[in-house]
Amino acid sequence: MSEYTGRHRPPTRAERRAQQRRSRLPKSFGPAYALPTAAAATLVLTAAGATAAQSSPFTSAAAHAQAAFTPAGAETPSAAALLSDPDVVESARAESATTTDETDGLAQRRQAASTSLAQDQGRTQERQRVARDKARKQLAADRAEAKKRAARERAAQSTSGSTTTASGSGATASGDASSVGAQGWVKPLDNAVFTSPFGHRWGRLHAGQDYAAAVGTPLKAMSSGEVIGAGPMDGYGIYIDIKYWDGTVSRYGHLSSVSASVGQQVAPGDTVALSGNTGRSTGPHLHMEIHPGGGEPIDPAAWLAERGIS
Template sequence: MSEYSGRHRPPTRAERRALERRSRLPKSFSAAYALPTAAAVTLALTAVGATAAQSSPFSGEVAEQASASLNATALLEDPQLAKDVRTEVATASRNSSGLSERRRAVADDVAESQVRAQERADRDKERTDLAAKKKPEDTQDAETTASGWVRPLASGPLTSGFGVRWGRLHAGVDYGASVGTPLRAMSEGTVVGAGPMSGYGIYIDVEYADGTVSRYGHLSSVAASVGQQVAAGETVAYSGNTGRSTGPHLHLEIRPGGGEPVDPTGWLTERGIL
């Protein structure tokens, strides 16, 4: 091989490798040592811009912009500023999370209110439906209610009349009725008395529009309270065998004007409900 090394001789392979090795970047500039964030690139570009602004004949606006960029870079490098920024970001994140929780809480409250309102509406509807279905029990036929009065019970024989019995006045009439038979108001009126009474056991008094008071005695229970308004045919009590009684029945007294009892037979006959 010729030892000529003139300028027109092409470089050998060994020379090329040596040249390549000399042209490589130092290890400190490799990818492993490069700045890992976009902040490093921004820092570099800002520095180049500042240098260009200082050497440019347009030193006015360009120089000011470069100076502002340089100041921004300096601020980003301030550890306290970075800490403050992180604190503000964390605070904003917490506030956003708190707002979401409050919104969810409000939505839950609205949903619960709607559920409660619907439940109240359902209960009101049930009560309305029950009231609409409620009718006087065991109402009489049209002939017996034409006068606006009804018998005190749907059926039952007259077993005892008004008069002296065993040395004392039997002040009413008796109807045979098993315990628990519904007893009705004979017309529209107001309950003026109810509860236990000596001799009568459990009783109830209903006063009607003409002032007459009917008394039902020996009851098993009452179904209306004092002061309650009742309609003709409405159940006000149930027959029984309480007080001075020899068997289950209804004892009925008629007291005009709320005074002393009279024989109910004529009064009931006049109204067609004997």
């Protein structure tokens, strides 16, 4: 192609063909116009593709529509004429708009359905979570109640056992007291085994009598009186002193524990301590001393015999 562009130069064959191709399309189908559907896209076919346009569904529809308004015997317009018809173009535009609206409506309905489904799933999950929380709380409450019930049952059993033991001890003490009277006398321990008398031994005074007794053997008050001393003492280990109604004081030594407190009133046969092996002791036993009027110790043998204690 020549680069000369003067006014007297005739257009070349290639320029004429390009000009013919550009002039065949209607203005409404310029580069700035586009239809959203495949049917509308066939409207921008060139004259060389008119056959394909005529065979497309849209062209056939347009041809049928045009034939409906064409009198019998009249010539059917060509595809190029249909493409340049404003009514056909407007119909295509309306169809495209309708299709777009239907597509948008379908998308909106799908979005609404998805949103509703998500909301339903969220509500279902929330109900399930609440139910699980409620079940866990109920289980924890049941376990706590079971623990409390078990604790109450154990406490009741312990109280019942203590009451039974106390009742048994009271019955024994009452039996002893009723058999000898409030001012009667009983042995300090059952099944006593005498092991050592009152007297001097190894250069010192052994101020009482010893009775062999396993650690934990119950020791009893010999008559009615009051506890006037208890606790640890050098040589005696753990001791307890009881002042009886006649003023006599008895001392039990080498105990493992005491079960009566200072100032407590006791009756004949009441358990006041448990035997042991504390202080200067060579083995488990009861060391018992007798102090008439709270004075110096005496040989318990004669004193016990006067009161019928053997």
